[in-house]
Amino acid sequence: MLELENNSVEQHDTTEEHQAQTLKTLSSLVCGQEYSSQAELRTVYHAITGEAIYQVSSHGISTKAIVDYAKKQGAAIATWTFHQRANALKQVAQYLLERKEHYYELAKATGCTRKDVWIDVEGGIGTLFAYSSLVRRELSDETALVEDAWIPLSKHGNFGAKHILTSKAGVALHIDAFNFPIWGMLEKIAPTLLAGVPCIVKPATEGAELTHAVVKDILASGFLPAGSLQLICGQIYDLIEHLNPQDTVTFTGSAATGQSLRANPHLNQYSIPFCMEADSVNSAILTEHANDETIDLFVREVFREMTTKAGQKCTAIRRAFVPAALLETVQTRLVAKLQKVVVGDPEIEGVTMGALASVKQKFSVAEKVEQLSEDAKIVLGGHLRQDFEIQAKNPEKGAFYPPTLLVCEQPTEAKHIHEVEAFGPVSTLMPYQNLAELADLVARGEGSLVASVVRNVDENIEALITKIAPWHGRVHILDAESAKESTGHGSPLPYLVHGGPGRAGGGEELGGLRAVKHYMQRTALQGSPNAMTQVGHSWTAGAQVFEDRVHPFKKDFDELRVGERLLTARRTVTEADIVNFACLSGDHFYAHMDKIAAADSLFGDRVAHGYFIVSAAAGLFVDAAAGPVIANYGMDNLRFVEPVKIGDTIQVELTCKQKTPKPQRDPEQKPHGVVVWDIKVKNQRNELVATYDILTLVERAA
Incomplete structure (x- = not known):
């Protein structure tokens, strides 16, 4: 059975495994009750101390019962109007916000600084508020959405059409990544619930304690109908086999695992929509005529993306392209900033970057850096760990990895730097000679979530944008003017597409009302103006x-x-x-x-x-x-x-x-x-x- 986790090295410590027998087991919140098992347990360890903190198992769970419960009980949300769903979502957000300090406390085990956790906790809750406001502002208080105006199909106007969107009579299965256990879950369930579709959430095992706490609070709030939200902690086993054409699957995580899921014969047989948001080798581009101020903006952005969440962001900058003549200048400034980073336990004063999510993730990043070093030279971090002193009581037990910068002087001849992502505080600098070469290098990433273009205020970048836009879900243009208020390269926003073509998966996790419509069925209705008025609750020209x-x-x-x-x-x-x-x-x-x-x-x-x-x-x-x-x-x-x-x-x-x-x-x-x-x-x-x-x-x- 496919284990939906990172296929990197596991911790093996017989003492800790014995200790884990007395740990708390995260329950699955399904079918209106809590379910837990003591078989096939998997243990999760504290990212800072290495201590075992909880375990998960969904062994023996009835996946069919979970799907049936969602479709029978949770389907009640489809009978609510858009405004009822949006108001409930707002109440949920307010309820969670009142309990945020509990989530901050739990998040300490993931190795994050409080600033990092803010993105996950308050960024996630803010997404609920944003979607609630968007739907109340843009959609009518109905259960279905009439998408367009009357389309006349006859000479005298007695026959025509409209497109209508209705809630699918199914469930959405959301399989989430470990890096944002709260935001990653909330940004998926928000548009789903607003579309009137119940959700089943499967979090990554690392970080699942946070997801569990939030889902448990949402259910306790009583603002959503029973069955509209369920949580599976552990494996999903054969759950996909119980889905049908009315259902939807979303996935966030590694491209390899996502492709394995996408190839599931059952999904293909029943044409079940599969939305994938995969890690990608996102880019930052310094334009050819950069001045001193622009270089500093570029260095600041790359630095921020390398160190925020210890680089564990699907949007993080992995490839930083600079004009060949400026490579040495950029390298010097970036290294100087990175050398000031204090890595360690965020509870210790002065620490500015925490740990990776787990020791196995640390091993994975180290392995990927070794691959990257076949194409590029490590100029900071990596195996040169003497550059960084880890500020922690027992640094050897934690998942610490230093900011690591590589330089690839021949990017046109390289392979790994355009294909391999070290999911941590790792980025590669590389030079380009001209616009044509730059466009080719960017495209070698085969599709990314986001690219940042850092330019002088008066510099025309139209030709560059035209060439790179087809390879990206989002392009962030940064200059001295926008920098005053920019949310930054790595900030997906509820109103904008969060997804990308090719390697990035082709999905649209966010994207304003487009994300809501993703979980609905679009149907072309043909008939008389009176029929359209009756069905859409909106008067159509020519109707009575x-x-x-x-x-x-x-x-x-x-x-x-x-x-x-x-x-x-x-x-x-x-x-x-x-x-x-x-x-x-x-x-x-x-x-x-x-x-x-x-x-x-x-x-x-x-x-x-x-x-x-x-x-x-x-x-x-x-x-x-x-x-x-x-x-x-x-x-x-x-x-x-x-x-x-x-x-x-x-x-x-x-x-x-x-x-x-x-x-x-x-x-x-x-x-x-x-x-x-x-x-x-x-x-x-x-x-x-x-x-x-x-x-x-x-x-x-x-």
């Missing part, structure tokens, strides 16, 4: 409308019906209207004011300002008296379709398109909701001259 003697602006949110329409009085546009609007707005564009120039234009005559038409339309459909409409706070999809000339007569069709109730943040606030109105402005020939949506806040009944 309702008219009433009472002006729709006199009705509160609950009284309004989707499809309710007001056909306004008419207004004839005069020359005085155009002149007065020009004086009021200051817009004296020739098409409105210059009769001779307008005659030579595509209009053939003077035309009214587009924004005058919008203003005049509001004058026609607005009811001036005080009522339940609180405010107009937005306009979407504005298009001016036909010109309006002097003497033309306009009329407006106002239709209630969509209604979304809003939660009350303040008990003193009046209950209200958002109403989207479809606006169509037509002329005397019944031709559409302008179309748009307006959004109003409308009071609800108390």
